[in-house]
Amino acid sequence: MKHTVRAALVAATSLVSASGLAQDNGEIEKLIVTGTRIPTPIDQEGRSVSIVTAADIEFRQQRFVYDALQSLPGIQVTRSGSLGALASVSVRGLDSDQTLVVQDGIVLNNPASFGNSFNFANFDTSDIERIEVIRGAQSTLYGSDAIGGIINIVTKDGAEGFGASGHLEGGSFGTVQGAATVRGGDEKLSGRATVSGITSRGFSNADAVNGNTEDDGFDNLTVSAKGRYRPLDALEIAAVVRYQTGENEFDGFAFGVGPVDGDEVGKNDSLTIGGFATLETFGGRLGHRASVTYARTDQLNLADGVPSFDSLGTRISYEYQGTARPMEALTLVFGAEYDAQEATTAVGFGGNQEITTKSGYGLVQAAPHARVTLTAGIRHDASSDFGSETTLSASGAIDLPVIEAVLRGSYSEGFRAPTAGELGFNPALFAEFSTGWDIGLERRFFDDRARLAVTYFQQKVDDLIAFDLAEFTFVNIQAFETSGVEVVADVALREDLTVSLGYTYLDAFNVSTTIAAGNQPNHRFDADIAWRPTERLGLSATLTYNGEETDGAVVLDSFVLVGLRAEYTVNRHLDVILRVENVTDADYQDNLGFGTAPLSAFAGLRARL
Numbered sequence: 369m370k371h372t373v374r375a376a377l378v379a380a381t382s383l384v385s386a387s388g389l390a391q392d393n394g395e396i397e398k399l400i401v402t403g404t405r406i407p408t409p410i411d412q413e414g415r416s417v418s419i420v421t422a423a424d425i426e427f428r429q430q431r432f433v434y435d436a437l438q439s440l441p442g443i444q445v446t447r448s449g450s451l452g453a454l455a456s457v458s459v460r461g462l463d464s465d466q467t468l469v470v471q472d473g474i475v476l477n478n479p480a481s482f483g484n485s486f487n488f489a490n491f492d493t494s495d496i497e498r499i500e501v502i503r504g505a506q507s508t509l510y511g512s513d514a515i516g517g518i519i520n521i522v523t524k525d526g527a528e529g530f531g532a533s534g535h536l537e538g539g540s541f542g543t544v545q546g547a548a549t550v551r552g553g554d555e556k557l558s559g560r561a562t563v564s565g566i567t568s569r570g571f572s573n574a575d576a577v578n579g580n581t582e583d584d585g586f587d588n589l590t591v592s593a594k595g596r597y598r599p600l601d602a603l604e605i606a607a608v609v610r611y612q613t614g615e616n617e618f619d620g621f622a623f624g625v626g627p628v629d630g631d632e633v634g635k636n637d638s639l640t641i642g643g644f645a646t647l648e649t650f651g652g653r654l655g656h657r658a659s660v661t662y663a664r665t666d667q668l669n670l671a672d673g674v675p676s677f678d679s680l681g682t683r684i685s686y687e688y689q690g691t692a693r694p695m696e697a698l699t700l701v702f703g704a705e706y707d708a709q710e711a712t713t714a715v716g717f718g719g720n721q722e723i724t725t726k727s728g729y730g731l732v733q734a735a736p737h738a739r740v741t742l743t744a745g746i747r748h749d750a751s752s753d754f755g756s757e758t759t760l761s762a763s764g765a766i767d768l769p770v771i772e773a774v775l776r777g778s779y780s781e782g783f784r785a786p787t788a789g790e791l792g793f794n795p796a797l798f799a800e801f802s803t804g805w806d807i808g809l810e811r812r813f814f815d816d817r818a819r820l821a822v823t824y825f826q827q828k829v830d831d832l833i834a835f836d837l838a839e840f841t842f843v844n845i846q847a848f849e850t851s852g853v854e855v856v857a858d859v860a861l862r863e864d865l866t867v868s869l870g871y872t873y874l875d876a877f878n879v880s881t882t883i884a885a886g887n888q889p890n891h892r893f894d895a896d897i898a899w900r901p902t903e904r905l906g907l908s909a910t911l912t913y914n915g916e917e918t919d920g921a922v923v924l925d926s927f928v929l930v931g932l933r934a935e936y937t938v939n940r941h942l943d944v945i946l947r948v949e950n951v952t953d954a955d956y957q958d959n960l961g962f963g964t965a966p967l968s969a970f971a972g973l974r975a976r977l
């Protein structure tokens with residue numbers, strides 16, 4: 369017998385995701401857990417949230433996580449050239465170092481990188497069930513790095529019975545990409561395994577308009593699996609593993625010139641492992657979750673065959689979380705975590721560093737009225753290297769009956785601890801600290817066939833860690849402010865035709881230097897049209913307007929990108945897919961000196977059993 373929704377909600381706290389729920393009840397797509405660790409209907413979530421589902425990813429043929437993120441409000445993706453080149457994601461104008469990335473409850477931010485950031489270049493979407501994005505500081509429940517927001521990636525579970533799926537496609541730049549997944553199980557035991565890969569000769573990372581013509585290739589292989597075992601009705605044990613290995617060619621950098629053709633190669637390997645146990649007691653009113661997670665990122669750069677930089681970052685975390693529900697309108701979350709990070713650098717700067725952090729947190733969610741949901745939380749982190757931080761948060765959602773709209777608002781604090789690499793330069797560094805708030809209104813029209821949501825946000829970061837070239841070290845010397853408006857509209861014009869629109873206005877700048885945030889346009893507009901003229905044929909188009917943005921002292925021109933996609937269902941086992949990107953062959957830069965893809969096309973097959 370399938371679990372009830374209520375039992376599934378308690379079990380969901382076993383991961384910092386909704387991974388256990390997607391197979392149990394179709395209503396899970398309307399639930400969000402990242403912002404509170406409590407599965408909450410999205411209409412009752414006070415924070416600014418976006419969700420991307422596996423169905424969205426499949427229909428839009430988005431092959432990498434950054435493809436799925438780049439059209440979301442408040443999100444900016446910056447790439448350094450061809451496939452496999454560095455891809456960073458920032459939220460609301462804040463640096464990518466200030467965004468926490470989580471996969472199935474495992475923090476992916478690399479402690480060996482100077483900003484503790486995560487490189488999205490190699491993370492494909494073949495095994496992804498959903499992506500939750502929470503904008504704004506979230507350190508109360510997630511600790512360091514959650515200043516700009518959280519990107520929570522949930523991979524696919526097993527399923528009842530047996531199923532298999534996959535795709536294979538090829539196209540521009542000599543690219544061949546494919547994946548295969550098998551899923552199966554029953555109520556007691558289930559699992560999923562996926563293998564995916566890509567090979568491409570790519571294009572020049574250094575922009576061809578500057579005379580750079582050497583292609584920069586990319587090869588990547590990913591293997592992942594997830595399993596669940598329920599020996600008792602009240603006990604579930606889950607495990608997840610994901611291994612990725614890749615190699616990408618990239619270009620060098622000449623002072624006064626910028627990126628130039630070169631013979632550099634980057635080799636990278638990453639491994640994530642997580643084990644989780646969930647126990648329900650007192651009829652589901654008190655839940656317990658214990659977890660052990662491990663993440664490892666290994667990077668080696670070669671210049672003309674000689675090592676030029678290497679780093680190894682590891683993170684292991686032990687956590688207990690309890691969830692109590694003394695009454696229907698009140699839920700309590702409490703927990704403790706021990707986190708150990710280590711960074712090793714043999715070639716390059718940074719040296720060897722280790723940081724341990726002990727944390728405790730608590731959160732209360734109350735629904736004093738059927739139309740009101742309120743949450744508040746507190747967390748304390750004590751580190752072996754930078755001291756301690758205490759962060760607070762509060763949020764609420766109110767269903768306003770007169771105007772039939774949902775009013776959301778949140779106040780949140782966040783911090784980013786200095787990384788092992790940064791402490792290798794300056795052991796006296798202390799954490800960046802952020803405070804921010806947002807408020808928004810969402811209304812549905814025409815029997816829920818249309819939705820309009822508007823959010824205003826404002827945030828400030830103090831003691832920003834920056835590199836002082838004169839002193840050749842990292843220092844806490846700067847402050848940063850960001851504010852803006854996010855607008856989202858969805859309209860179902862007909863049963864077979866939908867339009868999604870998104871607009872972000874952003875004003876982000878360094879208070880200390882009065883310089884605008886780099887690679888952050890003031891205006892960004894995205895439109896997506898999906899049309900299914902027949903049961904077999906699906907068509908969609910995207911349009912992106914990226915306004916002017918600064919990169920150092922240079923202003924990059926605005927640009928417009930158009931993409932087209934089509935899928936045709938041959939039978940219940942096979943689809944034919946086609947994708948055309950940059951249809952107008954726009955010549956643009958979104959990262960000074962780095963190349964971008966011209967008009968390109970990809971075609972292939974998608975199969976399922």
